[in-house]
Amino acid sequence: MTTTRIPWTDQFRTPTMQQLRKHLQADAAELFDRARKAILKFDDIVEAPRWYGDCWFWSLGYFLSHEQMEDDDPVAIIIPAPEDLQLAMPVEQAFLDTLNVRRLKRAIRDGLELGQTPFHTRWAFWSLTANSVTDEILSVVTQRHAWLMG
DSSP states (O other), X not given: OOOOOOXXXXXXXXXXXXXXXXXXXXXXXXXXXXXHHHHHTSTTOEEEEEEOHHHHOEEEEEESSHHHHHHSOOSEEEEOXXXXXXXXXXXXXXXXXXXXXXXXXXXXXHHHHXXXXXXXXXXXXXXXXXXXXXXXHHHHHXXXXXXXXX
């Protein structure tokens, strides 16, 4: 008996964007497309699937260049988990200091706090569950992109 793994969890086969999207429910697939489109609007962004281990498996990484893909963190990643579509991005304290956090929705602030002390990661992450929350998350990604570009 053989088992077939969905492309998202198959470490040994690099999936295409279409394969990652295929296992999302209809609402999540729309949010996936919306997030991709918003991030890809930047001319200098390169999209590539990247393996993130047993937590985020294959995710779509968004990098400032092909060279950055080899060594550096992405601007953001979309995690196409079939049961919980997510977006994550590494956060630096210098970037966080530029944000007007009080104006952000609580869900956005909570995601940003996950990337700070006392948590042992520097990744902020959110579930993409509704258009309004997704738009605000993408606004933070846009701000981080601008900050990275100087």
